[in-house]
Amino acid sequence: MCVLEIQIYCPHCYSYSVVKNGKKVTGQQNFKCKQCGKQFLHEYLYWGADPANKRLMSRMLVRGSGVSDIAHVLGVSQVCVLRHLQRLAGQAGAAVSKGPYDRLQIDELWSYVGNKKRKRWFVYAYCPEGKEIVAMVCGSRSAATVRKLCRKLEGLQVNWFCTDKWRAFAKVLPYEKHLIGKRFTKAIEGVNTALRLRNRRMNRKTTCFSKQEANHMYAMNITISYFNHHTF
Ligand SMILES: [Zn+2]
DSSP: OOOOOOOOOOTTTOOSOEEEEEEOTTSOEEEEETTTOOEEESSOSSGGGOHHHHHHHHHHHTTTOOHHHHHHHHTOOHHHHHHHHHHHHHHOOOOSOOOOEEEEEEEEEEEEESEEEEEEEEEEEEETTTTEEEEEEEEOSSHHHHHHHHHHHTTSOEEEEEEOSOHHHHHHSOGGGEEESGGGOHHHHHHHHHHHHHOGGGSTTOSOOBSSHHHHHHHHHHHHHHHHHOOO
């Protein structure tokens, strides 16, 4: 007979400080981590529930995979991936810094939601000093979307808003604090490229886009949280 001893560790924080914590209705032993307080099983009957797979789902999303790719590679349903993304977006961290900002660069990026005739504009503010995205909104290509972003920036101390020549920016942003021109938005142009690369929905000519605006926003929240904090 061959006896194999297995040391159980927490799949969330990798701590070995774990204790037994009753049994599941399936009869499986349940464990609890003394370090992070989370419960887990040694083996999951359903792959989608395994914390290691959930982590993979998050990482694949911010490394250019779409929902159907993730579902196919991990052998779980698309509904399971979408549910996980929704939960993760709810926990996505906001920008770390609260200002004051000398310069915030603002730019817009388009992608599709629903079908290829429906372009949605992602407008966001980036702080080049802190290298983080401070606020973002999604909407039509109009001044109303820029106003929505400005409402999110209310209360922050900003000396200058730097943008390209899009008229909606000039219409909404305060004239005395507005710098217009490509030379003021070099850093955010680089961020545009990074976001297009990170999130499959933002690829040019992509056929992989969200069917619903809510899912689009979940994916963008997660991408930005990853961009700002680099953690999953
Ligand atoms: Zn833990």
